[in-house]
Amino acid sequence: MKIALFNNSTLTVIFLLWLISCSDPDKEPNGYTTIEKWQDGKTAAVSLTYDDGSANQFNVALLIMNRLELPATFFINTGNISGSEYQRKFIGRPIDQIIKETETIPTNADNLFERASAIRMLGNYEIREHHTRAGSLWESGRKEEAFREIDKGYELIRADKSLQVMYQPQSGDLSWDDINNYASQGHEFASHTISHPRLSVMDEANLLYELEKSKEDILNNMGPEHTFSVECPYGTEDERVMEYMYERYEASRNRMPEPYLEELNRGSREQPGSFDKEYVQWQRGALSDTSLDQMKAWIDTCNVHNNIWLVLVFHGVDGVGWEAIPGDTLDAYFQYIQSSQDKIWVATFKDVSKYISERMHAEVSFAREQDQISIQLIHDLDPSLYDLPLTLRTYIPSGWKTVMCSQGESSKKLTPEKDEKGFFIRYQAQPNKDEIILANAE
Numbered sequence: 219m220k221i222a223l224f225n226n227s228t229l230t231v232i233f234l235l236w237l238i239s240c241s242d243p244d245k246e247p248n249g250y251t252t253i254e255k256w257q258d259g260k261t262a263a264v265s266l267t268y269d270d271g272s273a274n275q276f277n278v279a280l281l282i283m284n285r286l287e288l289p290a291t292f293f294i295n296t297g298n299i300s301g302s303e304y305q306r307k308f309i310g311r312p313i314d315q316i317i318k319e320t321e322t323i324p325t326n327a328d329n330l331f332e333r334a335s336a337i338r339m340l341g342n343y344e345i346r347e348h349h350t351r352a353g354s355l356w357e358s359g360r361k362e363e364a365f366r367e368i369d370k371g372y373e374l375i376r377a378d379k380s381l382q383v384m385y386q387p388q389s390g391d392l393s394w395d396d397i398n399n400y401a402s403q404g405h406e407f408a409s410h411t412i413s414h415p416r417l418s419v420m421d422e423a424n425l426l427y428e429l430e431k432s433k434e435d436i437l438n439n440m441g442p443e444h445t446f447s448v449e450c451p452y453g454t455e456d457e458r459v460m461e462y463m464y465e466r467y468e469a470s471r472n473r474m475p476e477p478y479l480e481e482l483n484r485g486s487r488e489q490p491g492s493f494d495k496e497y498v499q500w501q502r503g504a505l506s507d508t509s510l511d512q513m514k515a516w517i518d519t520c521n522v523h524n525n526i527w528l529v530l531v532f533h534g535v536d537g538v539g540w541e542a543i544p545g546d547t548l549d550a551y552f553q554y555i556q557s558s559q560d561k562i563w564v565a566t567f568k569d570v571s572k573y574i575s576e577r578m579h580a581e582v583s584f585a586r587e588q589d590q591i592s593i594q595l596i597h598d599l600d601p602s603l604y605d606l607p608l609t610l611r612t613y614i615p616s617g618w619k620t621v622m623c624s625q626g627e628s629s630k631k632l633t634p635e636k637d638e639k640g641f642f643i644r645y646q647a648q649p650n651k652d653e654i655i656l657a658n659a660e
């Protein structure tokens with residue numbers, strides 16, 4: 219039948235293209251193209267993320283990851299980086315006016331956010347912890363207790379003038395040059411706000427300052443590649459914070475609202491294998507008492523499912539930072555991850571987010587001609603942000619022993635593989651760019 223069509227020159231233009239993207243692949247596999255669930259057809263994805271930018275994340279963990287060629291994502295507090303334009307501050311009325319008011323008006327829903335934002339600028343560490351605890355109480359619905367927590371803080375401030383001195387921000391040892399150097403080694407940097415507040419108890423001006431100005435410092439010092447992701451401190455999922463955050467960042471480790479993604483946060487005891495959504499983001503926080511065997515078991519779990527994105531969360535390393543994990547343990551664990559790379563795609567938080575979003579928003583269609591197959595890959599996301607290549611699988615005629623795969627300027631010779639449907643090739647393609655052309659290279 220094909221021969222007859224090709225011999226009829228008047229119908230050539232119309233019938234050379236067989237647009238059969240809806241056809242049954244079991245009957246007509248040639249040209250049938252799907253987007254692999256994970257990059258390079260792997261079984262799962264793993265992102266290794268670090269919070270707070272403590273020193274040994276860079277002095278110890280990053281060196282191990284570089285040696286093993288594994289990429290990391292570092293969520294950093296930009297106020298700690300020397301050379302940052304923006305530091306912790308309070309935007310609002312004069313603070314002494316706020317202190318004075320606390321003498322006569324108890325904290326309530328109308329003044330909590332202002333007071334909780336301002337108290338971070340006062341006193342010593344113990345005083346500032348009233349902000350942190352109030353945030354925790356507020357988020358767990360214990361509102362009255364949150365008000366009392368702030369009242370207690372201001373009571374101490376009023377009683378001791380020395381506590382009315384303003385907090386002086388200090389930047390750490392890390393510079394933007396250091397960070398750009400680490401980024402050039404393949405790692406992602408992303409916002410963890412300027413100064414690690416409980417955003418849920420901040421008023422709009424102060425909350426937005428932390429979200430927007432940390433992004434601005436990253437943008438100005440590193441460029442747009444590192445403004446994609448965010449982690450709001452303390453893993454908050456406060457609704458109000460999430461609304462502000464979604465408008466300013468593409469991907470958040472706190473929570474992603476996509477209907478095709480189930481998210482199990484660090485505290486969840488649910489098993490990732492019991493969800494049938496297209497993707498399950500499974501966050502695991504490695505703490506100082508987490509055994510190496512336990513950490514390896516998370517990788518093993520990924521291997522027996524096909525929809526898990528394991529997001530590992532690390533804080534301290536080798537004695538420095540919260541819940542520090544020995545460097546030797548990390549080294550052994552990262553070697554285990556590296557040796558699993560035939561099945562597991564290890565990528566930054568940003569890249570896995572992009573892959574999933576692009577795939578779920580993409581359409582792939584193909585046209586079959588006598589001796590070649592052309593494929594279109596398009597998605598409806600902002601192409602300046604969502605630019606990661608996707609892995610396609612295309613079934614080809616069984617007679618093709620070697621396949622030339624080209625898109626725009628680039629081309630590659632590929633050897634077909636075989637499954638129960640027939641012969642196929644697997645290749646990376648750029649969405650929203652030129653057609654992909656596959657041809658028999660014999």
Ligand SMILES: [Zn+2]
Pocket residue numbers: 269270410414451452
């Ligand atoms: Zn943190």
